[in-house]
């Protein structure tokens with residue numbers, strides 16, 4: 001059963017200022033904004049990992065910060081923007097080590113969608129950036145696998161397509177869309193406007209720690225909002241009824 005998320009007047013000292021929005025329906029939500037806009041800060045608050053100095057985050061009727069992290073960990077997972085694993089663990093050991101409550105079996109669907117079969121025996125210290133990213137996303141999804149099957153997981157991903165080649169980006173985003181269709185909430189940051197435009201049901205636009213706009217992707221992603229968000233002018237191209245946003249060279253505010 002899907003979990004609605006309400007962010008109510010959230011502030012985080014110097015990083016977020018009075019942010020409010022709600023995600024009632026399950027879906028893929030993309031958070032876009034310039035460097036330093038507050039995307040990672042907001043995702044950490046949403047995931048229950050950074051307590052706001054004011055305001056509240058509700059998952060259904062539950063105030064996230066009245067729950068313990070162990071109580072939250074079966075329902076929500078989180079992938080950080082940067083990873084640092086110093087140990088000589090294999091991909092398989094990394095999944096097991098970081099998700100000790102899981103059985104030794106890694107679901108075939110997870111292995112196929114993240115394309116990690118060849119990474120399970122490979123030490124993470126010898127993985128490429130994109131390979132490591134696929135293992136870290138797998139680890140997070142494995143943590144909440146039973147909730148994902150029930151359509152009640154909250155999946156918080158900070159720049160999940162960062163470092164992935166285009167094929168892995170598309171396979172991942174299509175899969176996340178399918179997981180959202182069975183009730184899961186996917187909330188992710190992204191620097192690729194066209195990934196958001198193609199796959200997101202909802203877009204949040206952040207600027208200077210505040211929410212500039214949020215709502216259905218087709219409403220929120222428009223040329224004036226993109227200018228306000230990024231200080232960069234875009235052109236909108238149409239092909240087969242699909243919009244593509246292309247930045248115009250030499251049309252930035254700087």
Ligand SMILES: Nc1ncnc2c1ncn2[C@@H]1O[C@H](COP(=O)(O)OP(=O)(O)OP(=O)(O)O)[C@@H](O)[C@H]1O
Pocket residue numbers: 014015033034035036037038039040041042081
């Ligand atoms: N741990 C921290 N303590 C205090 N301020 C922080 C901390 N982490 C980030 N900040 C500041 O908060 C602001 C928002 O940072 P945040 O990482 O949330 O931005 P972002 O939108 O994710 O940026 P990027 O696109 O570069 O990843 C920045 O000004 C940053 O310097």
